[in-house]
Structures are given as C-alpha cells and as structure tokens.
C-alpha cells in the first residue's frame with residue numbers, strides 16, 4: 001500500500017472546502033502503487049482520487065502532467081481529469097505535499113494479462129502516441145531516460161550484490177553497452193513510460209482507461225513499446241510469452257506502423273526498459289522509508305527480463321515477423 005504521507009480528516013475537510021465537490025463522506029488510503037500517496041475520497045459529489053506527490057515527482061513537472069491529462073481527454077483518451085478548485089486551480093498543497101484531486105475512473109486492472117489484453121493494450125498505446133502528437137508542452141528534464149540511469153546505479157551499487165550475486169557488475173556492463181549505443185533519430189513524442197497492467201483498466205474485457213501519467217515525457221515512441229513488452233508479456237517464471245508479444249506488437253502496428261529502424265532497435269530498447277525498472281526497483285528495495293505503507297516491487301523480476309533481452313538474437317524473438 002502506498003501511503004507515505006498521512007492526512008488528518010480535519011485537514012482534508014478544509015482542503016475540500018475550497019472545491020465544489022461537496023463535503024467529505026469517507027476516505028481511505030489505496031492499497032496499490034509505490035510512487036505517490038493515493039486516497040480514495042467519497043464526497044457528496046461522488047468518488048475522487050486524491051494524490052499527494054512524493055519523492056520521485058518534481059513539482060515543476062506537475063503542470064505538464066495536468067495539461068497532458070486534459071489534452072489526452074480532449075483527444076478521446078479515457079484518463080483521470082484534474083478537478084479544479086473554486087479559483088480554477090487544480091494543484092494544491094495538503095499535508096505539506098503538492099496535491100491533486102482527479103476524477104475516479106471505473107474499471108479494474110488485470111493481474112495476469114492474456115494475449116487479448118495485450119492486443120487491447122497495443123491499440124491503446126498507439127492511440128495514446130497519436131493523441132499526444134499535437135501536445136506541445138515538454139518536460140524540462142526526463143529524469144528516467146538514459147542519463148538518469150547511472151546516478152540511480154550509484155545510489156545502489158554498493159549493496160546491489162546483496163539482492164543478487166554479480167548484480168553490480170551486470171548493471172555496470174549493461175550501462176557500458178546502452179549509454180553509447182542508445183538509438184537517436186527514431187520517432188519521438190509523448191510517451192506514458194509506466195504503462196504497466198496496474199495502470200490500465202478494463203470493463204468486461206474491454207480496455208476502459210489509462211491512469212498514472214506521472215512518468216510521462218517526450219521520448220522515443222518505441223521505448224514505450226519496449227516498456228510495455230517488459231511489463232505485459234513475461235510470465236511469473238520469467239519466460240517471455242511470444243503469443244502475448246506478437247499480439248501487442250501487431251495491434252500497435254495496425255494503428256502506427258513501426259519504421260525499420262524502430263524494429264531494429266527493439267532489442268536494445270527492451271534492454272534499456274528492463275534496466276530502467278531494475279534500477280528504480282533496486283533503489284526502492286534498498287531504501288524503504290521507515291513507517292511507510294508500501295510493498296516495494298522485487299527488482300529480480302527485471303533482472304530475469306534483462307537476461308532474456310541480452311540473450312535474444314533477432315527481433316523475431318519478440319514476435320515480429322515470426
């Protein structure tokens with residue numbers, strides 16, 4: 001459960017008094033997520049999500065995320081909408097943290113995605129990339145792109161081998177390959193950058209919406225696909241599921257055809273995506289804040305994925321042209 005910051009009921013009631021969403025009926029901390037503190041609010045006007053932004057979110061980026069959610073909704077993407085207070089401002093401060101109330105999205109995430117879910121995700125991801133094409137704002141720094149990985153490693157290096165023997169050497173080796181060889185010049189635009197199954201809602205098997213845009217940034221579109229292949233197409237035992245990968249890639253490609261250069265770069269992008277989540281998970285695993293209600297994700301899941309990507313010989317191993 002991710003609640004790093006506790007909110008007192010009286011404090012929340014005074015905060016809500018500045019909005020037009022009625023009085024508070026109930027609120028509770030939400031049992032998913034690892035990044036920010038999230039509460040489900042029931043007010044006289046219905047259900048809302050209150051997010052208090054924690055360590056990894058730079059407050060300077062918040063207007064970007066809010067504008068992006070509004071832009072995507074205007075282009076037909078189902079995603080949470082920031083709720084504005086009576087002065088027309090969406091961002092506030094609560095319990096000493098930047099805070100946002102957003103609309104509640106109905107639907108549930110799937111714990112074990114099927115190939116059909118992966119196909120729906122591929123279509124939605126391409127739709128997101130197209131919807132973001134005319135969004136003009138940019139984040140100042142994309143802190144979790146390639147230049148951000150070595151500083152994460154520096155935080156975890158000394159204790160990495162306590163998580164898996166040889167991990168520090170493997171990460172050092174991987175950075176040595178990825179940093180100088182990261183592709184340039186591929187199609188770029190708005191990417192979600194964290195579109196894991198817990199951030200995608202379904203109703204009766206139909207994809208109903210996307211949440212959690214707090215890693216969204218301008219980056220390579222195919223890197224977003226690589227993140228999704230990692231998050232959606234591996235089994236619990238660490239094996240890549242070719243059927244799921246093929247479903248995701250084919251559905252994406254039906255909406256936006258990948259260029260030959262993007263296809264060639266896919267194995268490297270998948271390695272980078274695996275390393276990015278291995279690193280953030282490793283840092284979090286080694287630094288759980290005292291008293292926080294959070295269950296950190298196991299970095300070793302991404303070590304297994306990284307090992308798979310290091311072993312692939314051709315893009316056919318992902319389900320392209322196979």
Ligand SMILES: Nc1ncnc2c1ncn2[C@@H]1O[C@H](COP(=O)(O)OP(=O)(O)OP(=O)(O)O)[C@@H](O)[C@H]1O
Pocket residue numbers: 002030032033034035036037038049080102103104105106194198199211212214
């Ligand atoms: N707008 C929303 N509508 C309905 N439920 C939501 C909404 N926003 C968040 N949730 C619920 O809260 C949970 C945590 O939200 P979110 O994924 O944004 O948190 P996070 O800490 O950023 O998580 P993550 O670890 O995925 O980065 C979600 O899994 C979902 O159950």
Ligand SMILES: N[C@@H](CCO)C(=O)O
Pocket residue numbers: 034035194196277280281297
């Ligand atoms: N989706 C991330 C957590 C949020 O950044 C992970 O599973 O590591």
